[in-house]
Amino acid sequence: MLALHRKIGGMVVKISKTFINDDRENLLEVKGLRIWYPIRKFLSIVGYVKAVDGVSFSVKKGEIFGVVGESGCGKTTLGKGILRLLKPTSGHIYFEGKDVARIKGKKLKWYRRVTGIVQQDPYGAMPPFMPVKTILEEPLKIHGVSKEERKERVIKALEEVKLTPPEDFLNKYPHMLSGGQLQRVAIARAFILKPKLVVADEPVSMLDASVRVETLMLFKELQKKHKVSVIYITHDFSTSKYFSDRISVMYAGHIVELGPARKVMSDSKHPYTSHLIKVIPDPDPKNRFVFKETLPGEPPSLANPPPGCRLSPRCPYVMNICKEKEPPMIRVSQEQYVKCWLYARK
């Protein structure tokens, strides 16, 4: 483990970086996952929004796997699909080797127990008329934990997210807490069933800048303590590079680059990743208004994406093949993969 000091959001923070360790076993393997939303006109389906369209990757035990991309590229759909909160259209989700893409009933209940979610908007994600103790007790109750144990675990969960003394928070309703405090309750709820996988979907993007870093650090502390695998979804490359072991970059329903976080940041290969890195805001106020050349145009509609590579209408390196054939995922170095024809062997 290496301790790094970095300035994020105006604060110097110590970050322990876990090196990629090839011998860690996979917890999750996603293969060719598609999640399409039907577009309905009257009673007929007239098309599909192809929000996730043939995505494959794996997440190791105890790993933080980042998913980075602009708004609308399919991140939330992917996270919810993996947790089976949305029904996959096709493809496989192997969790500990078992395909959970189409499980139902008791098996799905088991899957709910071993997975958790932290959503972007803590106020939207919490039932407004429930006090904190009921919010935290509910999942334990559903999964048959005894009354005695429930009480103990709720107190411990609040202590773990540093909402202390816990007695001061038990009877508070969501509207009585700040966004940062409520997101801590959401984190406590996600970890309360001792899950093996947590999807954190933009967990700090709606919080005040002053509490973002401490909330992420707390999240990481819990992740390490409980040895949980995390899929960290964000539009913010700068936090993902510090908190993720590996990063995947999404564009228009596809993963276009995947690799160790520091490798992707320092030596990105895909034209879209390079664009995202280029537009990370410079923390130096002097450079805030410096013009940065970006990709022309907008991401495509997912109801009607362009054929071939989805970046082709915007890519400065576009070739004929890019407009005709979808590029495969190509290995460019150890553990780094890129979906781009530029790297195909000639």
Ligand SMILES: Nc1ncnc2c1ncn2[C@@H]1O[C@H](COP(=O)(O)OP(=O)(O)O)[C@@H](O)[C@H]1O
């Ligand atoms: N319930 C839905 N019905 C139809 N389209 C949806 C629905 N939810 C999301 N979408 C569309 O799917 C695409 C991906 O959305 P989303 O997964 O929320 O992206 P992100 O989280 O990256 O912003 C967007 O085009 C969005 O408009």
Ligand code: SF4
């Ligand atoms: S496949 Fe072609 S259009 Fe797509 S990113 Fe690579 S060079 Fe650009």
Ligand SMILES: [Mg+2]
């Ligand atoms: Mg989203």
